[in-house]
Amino acid sequence: MYKRVLLKLSGEVLSGEGEKGFNIDKIIYLINELNSVLEYGTNIGIVIGAGNLFRGREMKELSPTIADQIGMLGTVINALYLKDLFEKHGLRTVVVSQVTSLPSIRPIHYDDINLYFDAGYLVIFAGGTSNPFFTTDTAAALRAVEMKADILIKGTKVSGIFDKDPKKFEDAIKFDKLTFDDAIEKELKIMDTEAFSICRRYNMKILVIDFFKKGNLLRAIREENVGTLVVPK
Ligand SMILES: Nc1ncnc2c1ncn2[C@@H]1O[C@H](COP(=O)(O)OP(=O)(O)OP(=O)(O)O)[C@@H](O)[C@H]1O
Numbered sequence: 357m358y359k360r361v362l363l364k365l366s367g368e369v370l371s372g373e374g375e376k377g378f379n380i381d382k383i384i385y386l387i388n389e390l391n392s393v394l395e396y397g398t399n400i401g402i403v404i405g406a407g408n409l410f411r412g413r414e415m416k417e418l419s420p421t422i423a424d425q426i427g428m429l430g431t432v433i434n435a436l437y438l439k440d441l442f443e444k445h446g447l448r449t450v451v452v453s454q455v456t457s458l459p460s461i462r463p464i465h466y467d468d469i470n471l472y473f474d475a476g477y478l479v480i481f482a483g484g485t486s487n488p489f490f491t492t493d494t495a496a497a498l499r500a501v502e503m504k505a506d507i508l509i510k511g512t513k514v515s516g517i518f519d520k521d522p523k524k525f526e527d528a529i530k531f532d533k534l535t536f537d538d539a540i541e542k543e544l545k546i547m548d549t550e551a552f553s554i555c556r557r558y559n560m561k562i563l564v565i566d567f568f569k570k571g572n573l574l575r576a577i578r579e580e581n582v583g584t585l586v587v588p589k
């Protein structure tokens with residue numbers, strides 16, 4: 357069983373696939389999935405995307421650096437939205453970020469992260485990497501290494517990593533396991549090359565799961581056979 361996990365969630369986990377904004381039923385589902393895992397004392401850090409609000413690459417009318425800053429702020433909005441609802445449902449949560457100074461957001465300090473986990477808090481890392489031209493997958497890789505996670509779990513809308521995008525190709529074939537070298541060489545676009553590359557350098561395993569399938573998060577944390585595992589060798 358994994359004891360410390362960085363969970364990367366697509367923004368669409370908050371809205372529903374292909375939707376924008378927030379859907380309270382989806383967030384209750386997320387809370388239930390997290391509760392089932394927190395019972396076991398697993399430390400959970402969350403990096404949340406912002407596809408339910410803004411994706412830099414979709415705002416073609418804007419300069420890329422501005423669009424990306426708006427995207428990063430979207431992750432801050434998502435983090436605060438989640439913090440409030442998590443706490444209303446009994447999940448103690450702290451939001452940490454380097455990109456904004458707001459009364460409900462704390463700066464990232466490594467020593468404090470351990471204290472938050474020891475006190476039973478969920479930690480949401482908001483604001484991506486703080487740099488334009490990246491995505492929250494890269495932020496997830498960095499935070500997973502920084503918080504000394506056992507594994508980075510990417511909760512998404514596909515059941516794992518395929519030889520091509522399963523949303524576009526019906527005949528896509530799923531991998532149960534593959535190496536970082538394979539994922540990078542085959543240019544499997546489920547995650548950025550930067551994210552794979554950071555995880556390869558620091559031996560951070562990645563597991564990609566369908567977050568919309570009930571119970572999958574617990575299966576993943578219990579190290580049951582679910583999704584696709586990416587390993588060093
Ligand atoms: N080889 C592949 N295997 C699996 N999925 C793939 C592959 N190539 C592309 N994809 C696509 O990658 C997507 C990964 O989505 P992800 O969870 O990162 O959402 P996102 O849109 O980047 O996040 P957000 O909603 O926060 O912007 C999946 O929807 C899937 O269709």
Ligand SMILES: O=c1ccn([C@@H]2O[C@H](COP(=O)(O)O)[C@@H](O)[C@H]2O)c(=O)[nH]1
Pocket residue numbers: 366367404405406407410411412413423424425426427428429430431483484485486487488489490491492493494495
């Ligand atoms: O480090 C980062 C992380 C994110 N962005 C911008 O935010 C949006 C939303 O993130 P997703 O990973 O796509 O959900 C992204 O499209 C970028 O525009 C960033 O600039 N830097």
